[in-house]
Amino acid sequence: MQKHANKYKEADDSELVKAAIEGDSNAFGEIVNRYRQMVARTVKGMLGDTVFAEDLGQEVFINLYNSLSGFRGEAKLSTYIQRIAVNLTLNEIKRRKRFFSMFSRTDDDEVIEYNVADDSDNEGKRDAREVVNKALMSLEPKFRIVVAMRMLQGYSTKETAEILKLPVGTVLSRLARGQEQLKKILKARRYENQ
Amino acid sequence: MKTNEVKDIIIRLMEGDEPDEGLLLKLREAGADYSFSEGFTDRVLASINKTAIVINRESEFLRSFSNVFYRIALTGIAAIIFLLISIYISQGTISFDSFLGLTDANNESIISVLTEN
Incomplete structure (x- = not known):
């Protein structure tokens, strides 16, 4: 399999898609290899670094496989995959929110689930990923997605707008509000740690 | 850092x-x-293959089910044709009455059969 997989290393996305539609699992394997980190950044950035996020990552690629024949190449393959990842992740967040609202009377249960205010461990022990993870989980989902796109994927405002199918102005304002929230969260935590 | x-x-x-x-x-x-853990790609491909096997089994079941249905339908049609031919041979005509076996019956005989007199 490795031998065949290497055959696709140099192939461009459209060739891979064509071969995968024809049933070549090595071609699809190469697509997964190529975009797995991008999906991991979106899914884990939004849901946290959990086993569940791994399962959702798998679901993203299974959905991609099932919808590949409908991919007409109007958008880049990376954008198409990113949209699937974002939609599945947002659906999962909504599902969790519904589930937790059955047991909670508060409105901001999403924040409660990932409450990060209780940093009991020492600052020195925490690594960068933990800081990023906790900061992201403290944000409301609509801000979290644009912040994750910028912070983890390095997307520009225009690219984020294209993936999320939102106007650029909306992305800009969410980014600004997300930044404001982040400043408060990180500043508060810095204060707590002193 | x-x-x-x-x-x-x-x-x-x-x-x-x-x-x-x-x-x-x-x-x-x-x-x-x-990033995802080691073996992520293999797990994705295994899931896809598993799903494909299930779909194949389902479509195989549906195919064999429709084959059985087709055979039953053919047998039914053959039975109906055979029945019509036998009615035609015995009654000399194919009508709704002959289908119900009422070609020779008049009103009195039907009443006597029904009232047992």
């Missing part, structure tokens, strides 16, 4: 229309990046 430095980078990355590539790289190098 110190935590405060990471926090500064996070805030600065939000500025402008495009993120600063250098800052992004720094953040990733500091460990603020995500």
Whole structure:
């Protein structure tokens, strides 16, 4: 399999898609290899670094496989995959929110689930990923997605707008509000740690 | 990298229309990046193959089910044709009455059969 997989290393996305539609699992394997980190950044950035996020990552690629024949190449393959990842992740967040609202009377249960205010461990022990993870989980989902796109994927405002199918102005304002929230969260935590 | 430095980078990355590539790289190098565990691709391909096998089994079942239905339908049609031919031979005509066996019956005989007199 490795031998065949290497055959696709140099192939461009459209060739891979064509071969995968024809049933070549090595071609699809190469697509997964190529975009797995991008999906991991979106899914884990939004849901946290959990086993569940791994399962959702798998679901993203299974959905991609099932919808590949409908991919007409109007958008880049990376954008198409990113949209699937974002939609599945947002659906999962909504599902969790519904589930937790059955047991909670508060409105901001999403924040409660990932409450990060209780940093009991020492600052020195925490690594960068933990800081990023906790900061992201403290944000409301609509801000979290644009912040994750910028912070983890390095997307520009225009690219984020294209993936999320939102106007650029909306992305800009969410980014600004997300930044404001982040400043408060990180500043508060810095204060707590002193 | 110190935590405060990471926090500064996070805030600065939000500025402008495009993120600063250098800052992004720094953040990733500091460990603020995500990836799936080893064997992720193999697990995805295994799940897809498993789903394909289930779909194949389902379509095989449906195919054999429709084959059985087709045979039953053919047998039914043959039985109806055979019945019509036998009615035609015995009654000399194919009508609704002959189908019900009422061609020779008049009203009195039907009443006597029904009232048992």
